[in-house]
Amino acid sequence: MDWSEAVTRVLFEHRDEKDVHTFEGWKAVGGFSALEKALKMKPEEVVEEVKAAGLRGRGGAGFPTGVKWGFIPKNTDKPIYLCVNADESEPGTCKDRVLMEDLPFMCLEGAIIAAYAIKASMAFWYIRGEFDLPERRMRAAIETLREKGLIGKNILGSGWDLDFVIHRGAGAYICGEETGLISSLEGDKGQPKIKPPFPAIKGAFGCPTIVNNVESLAAVPWIMRNGASAYAKLGTEKSNGTKLFSVSGQVNRPGVYEVEMGYPLRDLLENECGGMKRGRALKAVIPGGSSMPVLPAEVALQTNLDYESVQAAGSMLGSGGMIVIDDSQSMPELLKILGRFYSHESCGQCTPCREGTPWGSRVLDRVADGAARPDDLETLERIARFLSGTTICLLADSLAMPIRSFFQHFREEFEALVPTEAGEKSGG
Amino acid sequence: MTSQDGKMSESTKTGVATPALKLSADAEARIDDLQSRYPTKKATLLPVLWEIQNSEGWISTEWMEYAARRCDVTPSHVLSVVTFYTMFHQQPVGKYHVQVCRNICCHMVGAPDLIEAVESRLGLKHGEVSEDGKFSLEHVECLAACSWGPVMQINRTMHENLTPEAAVKVLDGLE
Ligand SMILES: Cc1cc2nc3c(=O)[nH]c(=O)nc-3n(C[C@H](O)[C@H](O)[C@H](O)COP(=O)(O)O)c2cc1C
Ligand code: SF4
Ligand code: FES
Numbered sequence: 001m002d003w004s005e006a007v008t009r010v011l012f013e014h015r016d017e018k019d020v021h022t023f024e025g026w027k028a029v030g031g032f033s034a035l036e037k038a039l040k041m042k043p044e045e046v047v048e049e050v051k052a053a054g055l056r057g058r059g060g061a062g063f064p065t066g067v068k069w070g071f072i073p074k075n076t077d078k079p080i081y082l083c084v085n086a087d088e089s090e091p092g093t094c095k096d097r098v099l100m101e102d103l104p105f106m107c108l109e110g111a112i113i114a115a116y117a118i119k120a121s122m123a124f125w126y127i128r129g130e131f132d133l134p135e136r137r138m139r140a141a142i143e144t145l146r147e148k149g150l151i152g153k154n155i156l157g158s159g160w161d162l163d164f165v166i167h168r169g170a171g172a173y174i175c176g177e178e179t180g181l182i183s184s185l186e187g188d189k190g191q192p193k194i195k196p197p198f199p200a201i202k203g204a205f206g207c208p209t210i211v212n213n214v215e216s217l218a219a220v221p222w223i224m225r226n227g228a229s230a231y232a233k234l235g236t237e238k239s240n241g242t243k244l245f246s247v248s249g250q251v252n253r254p255g256v257y258e259v260e261m262g263y264p265l266r267d268l269l270e271n272e273c274g275g276m277k278r279g280r281a282l283k284a285v286i287p288g289g290s291s292m293p294v295l296p297a298e299v300a301l302q303t304n305l306d307y308e309s310v311q312a313a314g315s316m317l318g319s320g321g322m323i324v325i326d327d328s329q330s331m332p333e334l335l336k337i338l339g340r341f342y343s344h345e346s347c348g349q350c351t352p353c354r355e356g357t358p359w360g361s362r363v364l365d366r367v368a369d370g371a372a373r374p375d376d377l378e379t380l381e382r383i384a385r386f387l388s389g390t391t392i393c394l395l396a397d398s399l400a401m402p403i404r405s406f407f408q409h410f411r412e413e414f415e416a417l418v419p420t421e422a423g424e425k426s427g428g
Numbered sequence: 429m430t431s432q433d434g435k436m437s438e439s440t441k442t443g444v445a446t447p448a449l450k451l452s453a454d455a456e457a458r459i460d461d462l463q464s465r466y467p468t469k470k471a472t473l474l475p476v477l478w479e480i481q482n483s484e485g486w487i488s489t490e491w492m493e494y495a496a497r498r499c500d501v502t503p504s505h506v507l508s509v510v511t512f513y514t515m516f517h518q519q520p521v522g523k524y525h526v527q528v529c530r531n532i533c534c535h536m537v538g539a540p541d542l543i544e545a546v547e548s549r550l551g552l553k554h555g556e557v558s559e560d561g562k563f564s565l566e567h568v569e570c571l572a573a574c575s576w577g578p579v580m581q582i583n584r585t586m587h588e589n590l591t592p593e594a595a596v597k598v599l600d601g602l603e
Contacts, residue, residue, distance in 0.1 A: 079467070088572045089569075089570060089572065090570075091531045091532050091533060091569070091570040091574065092532065092533055092570070092574050093570075093572060093574065094572045094573055094574045094575055094576075096572070097572050097573065122465075122467075128572065129478075129513070129515045130515070130527075130568075130571050130572070130581065131572070132581075132584040132585065132586060133586075163465055165462065165465060165466070167474065167475070168474065168475070168478055169474070169513070170474060170477070170478070170513035170514070170515040170516055171513050171514035171515035171516075171568075172512060172513050172514065173569065184474065185471060186468070186470065186471050187468070187470035187471045187472065187473035187474065187499060187501065187509070188509065189508060189509055189512040190512065190513075204467075205467045205468060205471070207467075246574060246575050247575060248533035248536070248537075248574035248575050248577060249533065249536050249537070250536065250537065254574075254575040254576070254577075255575050256575060290531075290532055290570075321574065323532060323533055323536075323574075325536065326536075329536055333535075334532055334535070334536075337530070337531060337532050337535055338532060341531060341532075341569055341570075344569065345569070347512075
């Protein structure tokens with residue numbers, strides 16, 4: 001593909017326009033025409049349109065959005081709920097913040113269309129407790145749309161009613177996991193629940209529920225306006241459309257960028273991010289948020305940014321939280337931070353996670369701090385094994401994947417910190 | 429000691445328990461509104477706890493009992509929820525609650541130096557409150573501002589791209 005041509009903007013199409021964060025500003029760029037169009041269609045037709053667009057969930061798992069909507073049981077007599085996942089707490093990820101701050105009405109328009117498509121009567125905007133401006137913007141946006149009659153009874157004469165409330169979290173990473181989010185919404189500790197049943201069948205308050213990430217829903221107005229095939233034309237064969245990447249680390253222009261799926265990682269770093277800061281060389285990249293496997297520089301620079309390519313390279317696209325690691329960083333030190341984070345955030349329900357993440361964290365601490373014991377690396381490998389695939393949610397794997405990949409690619413750095421049997425550090 | 433004595437004499441004298449706590453009329457009305465819209469009363473527990481903390485600054489045992497009554501749950505359930513979520517305070521925090529991100533992205537661009545500068549300026553470590561009650565300090569996990577690190581959030585205001593000097597200046601500028 002010829003990437004020298006301007007990359008089509010979907011989510012950020014209107015980001016730079018004046019006052020686009022206000023109701024009038026969003027309306028001036030064609031806002032709410034997608035909602036009008038959707039409300040003239042049958043809900044099932046909206047689901048089909050989003051399916052045909054090939055939009056995949058941007059919260060991390062990449063599951064096709066329209067397909068998920070289609071799992072809502074037909075003719076259920078229970079209320080149906082939409083939960084917007086605005087918990088954004090995977091380290092490295094700060095894209096939903098930008099969407100909510102800059103384009104709150106676009107996000108909300110997408111959410112209302114989604115609610116209509118799944119026939120929801122009530123929607124919750126679950127937002128992390130630390131967010132300030134994003135929460136104020138979303139609260140104000142919901143109030144405005146209530147006044148304008150775009151939330152409430154008989155929206156645009158369609159006969160369909162929707163209530164919408166903001167539900168503010170209170171500082172717990174695990175509430176980003178969809179069933180943890182539901183527990184938190186129900187007034188409990190944010191502890192994930194065993195799947196199945198999946199939320200689409202039995203979710204919030206025991207009723208059919210769809211949980212979608214902000215970025216997934218934010219793409220829906222564009223899809224409705226421009227048509228599924230216009231969206232499906234963007235990106236690669238299996239990864240359609242565009243994706244936001246929030247880039248952090250020692251690059252010249254860290255920030256949140258929208259690129260077409262399949263865009264080379266190298267180009268994102270060199271063009272959008274302006275390359276590495278002076279005197280720094282690229283060492284590694286975690287492409288999709290801190291729980292995803294790390295890629296060494298030479299592999300990362302050959303990778304394109306779509307679900308399949310990143311997976312083939314040995315990692316995952318995840319949330320698009322791209323952590324760029326330069327040569328001044330110590331990998332054991334970074335892994336120690338991740339160990340501390342994931343053990344701190346374990347909800348404590350599953351024994352392997354409750355016991356294994358703090359144990360892993362203690363061992364990582366002593367390795368990084370120069371107090372390693374001879375068999376610590378083997379211990380960590382053992383912990384990573386028993387953290388994988390044994391728990392209710394993926395938080396335990398979220399520490400196992402970094403441990404494994406850091407060891408796979410940067411083992412010498414860890415070995416240098418571990419004493420040999422004779423009590424000497426092998427790295428001298 | 430005095431308050432306990434006072435409470436006891438009050439209830440023995442009159443035979444009536446101390447009047448139930450109440451939030452401001454506005455806050456009570458907001459809670460009523462939410463409870464008419466949420467599918468269950470229990471689901472409004474987080475919003476109710478936020479109303480309490482916004483009004484009182486922290487959540488005491490008495491207020492947990494209030495939340496339990498308001499949401500039809502047991503006080504022990506409220507306690508388990510309050511302790512689960514890191515943003516709910518069970519003790520007063522400073523007038524300025526300073527939160528410095530210690531996670532991976534901020535770490536790579538200078539969080540350790542930032543934390544050191546803030547700690548030495550405030551004379552506080554993680555989890556401490558200054559004697560005059562003006563400041564409290566907390567090291568926090570990722571605040572979803574990773575592209576603009578290192579970051580520090582004071583109450584709800586975010587400060588981005590901080591050098592240690594800039595952070596100290598922000599702190600010194602607080603009344
Ligand atoms: C430990 C853990 C944390 C998660 N955190 C988030 C999050 O902060 N935001 C988010 O949108 N999805 C998060 N997810 C993914 C959600 O469980 C869910 O898949 C997603 O919200 C579905 O929306 P989507 O299909 O639109 O991506 C997390 C998953 C796990 C296992
Ligand atoms: S894996 Fe960890 S965070 Fe997930 S449910 Fe089990 S204990 Fe909780
Ligand atoms: S790591 Fe500090 S804001 Fe994300």
